[in-house]
Amino acid sequence: MRIAITGTPGTGKTTVSRILSKKLSYPVYSLSELVKREKLYSEFDERRNSYVVDIEKLKGFFKGKENFIAEGLVSHYIPVDLIVVLRAKPETIRERLKERNYSKEKVEENVEAERIGFIATEVFEGSGKARVVQIDTTRRTPEEVAGLIGRALKGEEVFDDVDWLEDEEGGN
Ligand SMILES: Nc1ncnc2c1ncn2[C@@H]1O[C@H](COP(=O)(O)OP(=O)(O)O)[C@@H](O)[C@H]1O
Ligand SMILES: [Mg+2]
Numbered sequence: 001m002r003i004a005i006t007g008t009p010g011t012g013k014t015t016v017s018r019i020l021s022k023k024l025s026y027p028v029y030s031l032s033e034l035v036k037r038e039k040l041y042s043e044f045d046e047r048r049n050s051y052v053v054d055i056e057k058l059k060g061f062f063k064g065k066e067n068f069i070a071e072g073l074v075s076h077y078i079p080v081d082l083i084v085v086l087r088a089k090p091e092t093i094r095e096r097l098k099e100r101n102y103s104k105e106k107v108e109e110n111v112e113a114e115r116i117g118f119i120a121t122e123v124f125e126g127s128g129k130a131r132v133v134q135i136d137t138t139r140r141t142p143e144e145v146a147g148l149i150g151r152a153l154k155g156e157e158v159f160d161d162v163d164w165l166e167d168e169e170g171g172n
Pocket of ligand 1: 009145
């Protein structure tokens with residue numbers, strides 16, 4: 001089973017992937033590290049201080065691999081069987097990212113990306129043959145989130161409806 005865990009930074013991808021990896025005995029590939037180690041990038045973006053992932057090289061790395069968890073915000077570009085989109089309330093993203101050495105600008109950029117559902121929209125618009133599961137991690141522990149993914153793998157339908165913009169309109 002090939003699993004991609006994607007979502008805005010701070011949604012819990014790395015934490016949940018480690019728990020799931022133990023449950024399933026699958027290796028986890030953390031894409032930010034993998035891209036650097038295997039040079040799966042096209043260039044270095046000086047302004048963003050990050051590598052630009054070469055999607056074709058990334059796909060090439062996973063070609064022929066059967067059982068794995070790929071976690072990272074470009075993991076949904078890899079051909080997989082299941083895509084897990086993790087979500088969290090924008091203010092929760094802000095809280096979780098405060099503990100990182102990100103600039104205020106970078107934190108707010110990610111808060112905004114989650115607010116509008118940037119990654120989720122990318123996934124829903126083109127997930128290929130993969131099944132898509134969406135989980136709101138706001139009020140769940142990482143263990144609970146991993147448990148839900150386990151249930152999805154057994155065939156249960158797991159899908160949280162998330163629309164932060166609509167919630168704002170409703171005054172929540
Ligand atoms: N379900 C959760 N509930 C509460 N805190 C979480 C949850 N998942 C992750 N966290 C915390 O949020 C922060 C970001 O988690 P991390 O796994 O690094 O996210 P990502 O890899 O998506 O950027 C960490 O401090 C982590 O402990
Ligand atoms: Mg991470």
